[in-house]
Amino acid sequence: MTTTLRPTGPLQEEADGARSRAYEVCVNSRPVGTIEIATLPSLGPWAGTIRSLRIEAPDRGRGRGTVAALAAEEVLRAWRCTQIQVSLPPESIEAARLATALGYVERSRNMSKPLNGPPPSLPEGVRARSMTDGEFAVWWETGLKGYARSWAARGLSPDQALAKAEADRTAGLPDGLATAGVRLEVLVSQGETVGHLYLGRGEIRPGERGAYVYEVEVVEAHRGRGLGRALMLLAEQRALADGVQRIGLHVFAGNTPAHRLYESLGYRTDRVNSAKPLL
Numbered sequence: 646m647t648t649t650l651r652p653t654g655p656l657q658e659e660a661d662g663a664r665s666r667a668y669e670v671c672v673n674s675r676p677v678g679t680i681e682i683a684t685l686p687s688l689g690p691w692a693g694t695i696r697s698l699r700i701e702a703p704d705r706g707r708g709r710g711t712v713a714a715l716a717a718e719e720v721l722r723a724w725r726c727t728q729i730q731v732s733l734p735p736e737s738i739e740a741a742r743l744a745t746a747l748g749y750v751e752r753s754r755n756m757s758k759p760l761n762g763p764p765p766s767l768p769e770g771v772r773a774r775s776m777t778d779g780e781f782a783v784w785w786e787t788g789l790k791g792y793a794r795s796w797a798a799r800g801l802s803p804d805q806a807l808a809k810a811e812a813d814r815t816a817g818l819p820d821g822l823a824t825a826g827v828r829l830e831v832l833v834s835q836g837e838t839v840g841h842l843y844l845g846r847g848e849i850r851p852g853e854r855g856a857y858v859y860e861v862e863v864v865e866a867h868r869g870r871g872l873g874r875a876l877m878l879l880a881e882q883r884a885l886a887d888g889v890q891r892i893g894l895h896v897f898a899g900n901t902p903a904h905r906l907y908e909s910l911g912y913r914t915d916r917v918n919s920a921k922p923l924l
Contacts, residue, residue, distance in 0.1 A: 648677075649674075650671070652667070653667045653679075659686075662686065664724055666720070677709055678713065681698075684724065689809060691726055695717050695729070700713070722923050727923055729920065730918060731918075731920075732755075732917070750921065751918070752799050752920045753896060754918065755893060755894070755914070758912045760856075760892055767879060775822075788862075832872060839864050839867040840861065844884065849892070853891065855884075857894065858894040
């Protein structure tokens with residue numbers, strides 16, 4: 646039996662260059678499921694994804710999903726994509742097993758928590774203030790390079806990683822410090838700057854927006870003193886002050902200390918993001 650993909654509509658192309666197309670998964674021309682393939686503008690024109698894959702119950706367990714996913718990779722290669730990413734909820738155990746079998750490796754997670762209590766207090770002796778213009782200029786340059794290195798360490802080429810970092814920063818901060826809905830603050834302890842917070846707005850879960858922790862960082866010399874937790878509490882303070890009821894973040898795989906901190910604060914995984922190169 647031959648499993649193939651049959652388009653159910655024309656190729657969709659957006660103004661930003663994004664592409665998508667829906668297909669039927671067919672066995673000897675008999676429809677047994679559906680699949681939707683797209684590119685990911687947030688990562689660049691070289692990145693693709695399988696938005697959805699569904700095989701009808703009577704045809705499951707026969708390798709139809711595996712063949713459909715491999716066929717999707719061929720479509721993305723034809724679109725000149727060099728890598729593919731899938732984003733799955735943690736309860737999608739069978740889909741995660743399929744991704745692992747096909748060589749996908751976890752890259753990151755999206756986590757969130759509801760905000761329904763009183764604002765938390767910062768530790769004694771710690772306070773926060775807005776970032777100055779001078780601090781913003783330094784943070785922009787050093788943070789951009791660090792963010793790009795994080796993506797390069799996870800399979801992006803240096804040029805791709807820098808392009809993504811620049812695009813993300815520009816999209817999130819089009820007016821710099823004056824960008825509406827953004828908090829750029831520094832944490833101060835004993836008169837010394839010990840860390841910073843970048844809090845904005847973003848999609849926390851599919852179709853749901855809220856406060857988004859884009860970046861927290863403790864100055865290296867002050868790490869190990871609980872200041873990362875203090876920055877996260879500051880983020881919750883500011884989100885609650887802005888009337889937001891859910892806060893989210895993105896954490897790279899392998900950053901075990903950060904993952905443990907977020908879980909201890911009540912964050913739970915919404916999506917597991919895995920990727921593989923398209924050779």
